[in-house]
Amino acid sequence: MKKSYKLLLFFFLVSGYISYAQEPVNPVAVTDSTKKDSLNYYDMTIEQLLSLKAHGVPSELEKLINSLISVASKKPLNVRESPSIVTLVTAEEIKNSGARDLIDVLRLVPGVDFGVDVQGVVGIGMRGNWAHEGKVLILLDGQEMNEILFATTQFGNHFPIDQIKKIEIIRGPGSAIYGGYAEYGVINIITKQGGDINGVSVSGIYGQTEKDFMRRNINLSAGKKIGDFEWSVSGMMGQGQRSDQNYTDIYGSSYTMIGNSALNPAYANVGASYKGLSFRAIGDFYKTTTQDGYDAIYPKPYAQNFNSTYFELKYLWKVSKKLTITPKLNYKNQSPWKTPQGDSIDQTYLKTATRSTANITASYNPTRKINVVFGSEYYKDMAVDHLAGDTFYNGKQTVSFYNYAFFAQGLLKTRFVNIILGARYDKHNVYGDAFVPRVGLTKKYNKFHFKALYSNSFRAPAIENINLSGANGIHPEKTQVLELELGYQLTHNSIFTINFFDITTKNPIIYYSIGAGTDAYTNQGNTGTRGFEAEYKVKDTWGYIAINYSYYTAAGKDKSAAYSVVQDPSMMLGFASSKVNLNASIKLTENLSINPSGTFYGPRWGYNSVDTGGYAQLSKFNSVFLFNLFLKYNTPVKGLSIGFGVYDIFNEKFVFIQPYAQPGSLTNLPHAPLPGPPREFIFRLSYDLNFKAKTTK
Amino acid sequence: MIKPKKISFGAKLLLLFLFINGISTKCVAQDVDYKAYTLFVYNFMKYVEWPEAQSKGDFVVCVFGESPVHKELTGLASSKKLKGRNIIIKTITKPEEAAGCQLLYVSASKSGNIKALKDQMAGKPILIVGEREGLAKKGAQLSFVTMDDDELKFDINKKEIEQHQLKISSQLIALGILVN
Numbered sequence: 001m002k003k004s005y006k007l008l009l010f011f012f013l014v015s016g017y018i019s020y021a022q023e024p025v026n027p028v029a030v031t032d033s034t035k036k037d038s039l040n041y042y043d044m045t046i047e048q049l050l051s052l053k054a055h056g057v058p059s060e061l062e063k064l065i066n067s068l069i070s071v072a073s074k075k076p077l078n079v080r081e082s083p084s085i086v087t088l089v090t091a092e093e094i095k096n097s098g099a100r101d102l103i104d105v106l107r108l109v110p111g112v113d114f115g116v117d118v119q120g121v122v123g124i125g126m127r128g129n130w131a132h133e134g135k136v137l138i139l140l141d142g143q144e145m146n147e148i149l150f151a152t153t154q155f156g157n158h159f160p161i162d163q164i165k166k167i168e169i170i171r172g173p174g175s176a177i178y179g180g181y182a183e184y185g186v187i188n189i190i191t192k193q194g195g196d197i198n199g200v201s202v203s204g205i206y207g208q209t210e211k212d213f214m215r216r217n218i219n220l221s222a223g224k225k226i227g228d229f230e231w232s233v234s235g236m237m238g239q240g241q242r243s244d245q246n247y248t249d250i251y252g253s254s255y256t257m258i259g260n261s262a263l264n265p266a267y268a269n270v271g272a273s274y275k276g277l278s279f280r281a282i283g284d285f286y287k288t289t290t291q292d293g294y295d296a297i298y299p300k301p302y303a304q305n306f307n308s309t310y311f312e313l314k315y316l317w318k319v320s321k322k323l324t325i326t327p328k329l330n331y332k333n334q335s336p337w338k339t340p341q342g343d344s345i346d347q348t349y350l351k352t353a354t355r356s357t358a359n360i361t362a363s364y365n366p367t368r369k370i371n372v373v374f375g376s377e378y379y380k381d382m383a384v385d386h387l388a389g390d391t392f393y394n395g396k397q398t399v400s401f402y403n404y405a406f407f408a409q410g411l412l413k414t415r416f417v418n419i420i421l422g423a424r425y426d427k428h429n430v431y432g433d434a435f436v437p438r439v440g441l442t443k444k445y446n447k448f449h450f451k452a453l454y455s456n457s458f459r460a461p462a463i464e465n466i467n468l469s470g471a472n473g474i475h476p477e478k479t480q481v482l483e484l485e486l487g488y489q490l491t492h493n494s495i496f497t498i499n500f501f502d503i504t505t506k507n508p509i510i511y512y513s514i515g516a517g518t519d520a521y522t523n524q525g526n527t528g529t530r531g532f533e534a535e536y537k538v539k540d541t542w543g544y545i546a547i548n549y550s551y552y553t554a555a556g557k558d559k560s561a562a563y564s565v566v567q568d569p570s571m572m573l574g575f576a577s578s579k580v581n582l583n584a585s586i587k588l589t590e591n592l593s594i595n596p597s598g599t600f601y602g603p604r605w606g607y608n609s610v611d612t613g614g615y616a617q618l619s620k621f622n623s624v625f626l627f628n629l630f631l632k633y634n635t636p637v638k639g640l641s642i643g644f645g646v647y648d649i650f651n652e653k654f655v656f657i658q659p660y661a662q663p664g665s666l667t668n669l670p671h672a673p674l675p676g677p678p679r680e681f682i683f684r685l686s687y688d689l690n691f692k693a694k695t696t697k
Numbered sequence: 698m699i700k701p702k703k704i705s706f707g708a709k710l711l712l713l714f715l716f717i718n719g720i721s722t723k724c725v726a727q728d729v730d731y732k733a734y735t736l737f738v739y740n741f742m743k744y745v746e747w748p749e750a751q752s753k754g755d756f757v758v759c760v761f762g763e764s765p766v767h768k769e770l771t772g773l774a775s776s777k778k779l780k781g782r783n784i785i786i787k788t789i790t791k792p793e794e795a796a797g798c799q800l801l802y803v804s805a806s807k808s809g810n811i812k813a814l815k816d817q818m819a820g821k822p823i824l825i826v827g828e829r830e831g832l833a834k835k836g837a838q839l840s841f842v843t844m845d846d847d848e849l850k851f852d853i854n855k856k857e858i859e860q861h862q863l864k865i866s867s868q869l870i871a872l873g874i875l876v877n
Contacts, residue, residue, distance in 0.1 A: 042777050046740055046868050054843040056730030066847040078845050
């Protein structure tokens with residue numbers, strides 16, 4: 001079936017749902033059921049005044065768009081006035097969609113995409129830009145998940161999405177607050193804490209394709225809040241595979257990914273807090289296998305593990321009603337890309353890196369209209385190469401660096417506009433300094449809102465970038481981003497937003513090879529994209545429908561050959577310039593919901609073969625339409641819900657394309673596209689046992 | 698090989714958007730809910746104590762300037778009493794007309810008059826409620842404020858309340874935000 005017909009069919013399907021779903025909605029009843037009876041309304045108790053909203057009883061949508069998020073400013077602000085282009089993903093949306101992993105969740109976010117890096121690892125892209133190595137910061141309960149050797153984060157059956165309370169996503173720069181891993185975006189994952197869990201939760205997922213299982217994971221959480229004391233313990237363990245397809249390298253050699261593309265997570269998260277004092281420990285042990293070499297496949301699979309532990313001690317000191325000071329200590333120990341000796345032909349990698357961080361942040365509110373956040377941060381990195389005979393660039397098996405930073409931000413809210421000014425200065429003992437200011441104007445005027453943002457950001461070179469930079473050294477890459485968002489609440493339960501962006505990155509850090517097995521990093525050329533993202537969302541008691549469209553173009557942008565598509569200058573390697581997402585949930589009955597979701601990708605470009613001269617060849621990949629359907633049922637057994645669904649119903653067999661390359665090289669040839677899971681049938685089960693009776697949805 | 702598309706992708710998206718929007722625009726987005734403001738005003742009447750001489754007869758609420766709250770207050774007055782007293786709603790256009798009012802509601806459009814009102818009403822047993830945020834710092838005893846998450850709250854100028862011979866209950870203070 002042609003993609004366009006599938007898309008139309010899909011749209012009609014959705015439209016049908018909307019017509020059905022809208023039918024029983026009484027606008028008057030939704031707007032304010034209490035208005036029907038004035039006597040009852042005015043008999044509300046004085047305590048009930050606490051729940052009153054300035055714009056009346058909020059609809060389900062208004063609850064969402066008026067909810068406060070802090071990822072973009074530290075100071076909690078509502079989504080429409082938060083000084084970044086943001087997306088808020090709720091636990092409800094994740095659970096309803098039946099999402100298998102974080103790729104499924106983030107794929108539905110405008111501008112977010114995924115590509116293959118090396119050795120079977122999938123990384124993130126943002127607005128057409130490859131962001132895998134240190135350009136998008138992934139925070140999980142405040143811990144920076146990016147490993148510090150290459151600054152990557154690995155996706156695919158990795159993080160425990162069943163335990164997520166919400167995800168706050170900045171689809172633009174965040175360096176002025178978060179530093180050198182937040183050049184293109186921030187994904188702030190917040191898991192359920194003691195008070196949210198209030199008991200014990202168990203959940204599991206099983207996914208099966210026509211050929212083999214794709215995942216079998218279990219989650220367990222327990223937690224409670226008792227007065228000022230709150231605790232939670234959660235864990236996840238499982239087995240997964242990237243795909244059941246064959247991986248074919250650019251020379252045409254293949255291997256089956258069944259049994260050779262393991263994605264096995266093991267994760268634990270412990271948190272405790274008493275009044276302002278909190279402690280957290282996370283262990284993340286992600287074990288994978290691959291048979292992918294670099295350009296050519298290997299004759300046998302090998303293990304590749306990503307082990308990390310994180311610790312945090314934090315104290316929220318409320319000095320006065322106006323001043324809060326938060327000192328924080330963090331420590332993380334990581335062994336990413338770990339390939340045991342003898343397991344692989346030439347990919348043995350045995351390095352450990354640690355980062356110790358001290359941060360102090362003050363937040364001062366002299367008035368309700370003014371907020372000032374300022375502070376400083378110091379971290380020390382240490383890396384050890386455990387492989388006998390291997391050394392870092394300093395000729396030793398250990399290397400260490402340090403960095404200090406100062407940051408400040410002022411927020412002024414006036415009747416006409418909110419003004420935000422911020423900046424961060426980082427100084428690293430090897431690669432030098434980076435100064436990233438930003439300015440933003442935001443405001444909502446009843447139904448309308450706007451955001452005008454200008455931000456500088458940077459990518460901090462990671463330990464291996466420094467190590468492999470050679471005589472030229474390495475410097476932070478710098479980015480300037482202009483963003484404008486306009487939004488209008490069309491109806492009581494629907495909103496339309498559109499934003500325009502222009503990203504210019506100077507001296508990006510590029511991977512290249514100067515000979516077989518000689519890896520190197522350097523600053524080279526420029527890159528960037530411009531485009532827009534539009535989203536329409538309708539949400540009410542019957543459910544919700546969100547449709548978004550994201551578009552980028554690289555036309556007119558000066559860009560490095562590493563990301564270029566010679567045949568089409570408007571495109572970036574690996575990423576579709578057009579992407580449409582749908583995420584919907586329709587309640588068929590009080591306990592049964594049908595949840596369609598999907599992504600339409602426009603054509604993409606990527607390397608998948610070599611010519612007779614041995615040079616890698618670019619090919620255009622057809623558009624892809626991934627459509628998923630999930631049924632969720634809350635059983636009569638209190639707390640027990642089950643779900644069944646199909647991901648990639650049309651069996652489009654999405655492949656992850658490598659979004660960078662070294663054109664013209666005969667020593668550094670790219671990876672061929674990596675198959676993802678094809679059509680997959682999933683079964684979910686979850687059970688929440690509350691310590692106390694608690695309303696469940 | 699990629700086949701040419703008959704309908705452009707953007708056109709499909711536009712059609713979809715227009716279709717959905719056409720269905721859902723039958724509902725209108727929420728404007729400011731003055732019924733909520735009225736409910737607060739009603740509770741101000743209940744939880745603020747006027748001097749003995751002002752606690753008999755009709756309770757007069759004056760609305761200074763144009764505000765949709767007038768309609769809601771009129772609805773309130775027709776269905777509720779205040780401790781057995783009738784509630785009378787008046788519209789005034791000049792500060793001088795406020796004599797005889799127990800509660801003066803200053804609409805957003807008349808916020809610029811707050812200092813003049815403060816001087817004119819100094820010491821008199823009248824509760825001045827500002828519709829616009831910030832008026833409690835400029836002369837009103839109470840003024841509304843919309844929080845970031847759209848919660849409706851009110852500022853309290855306790856000093857001004859006392860100067861006007863009024864007493865505010867601790868329950869009401871607990872709900873509001875003291876500005877001094």
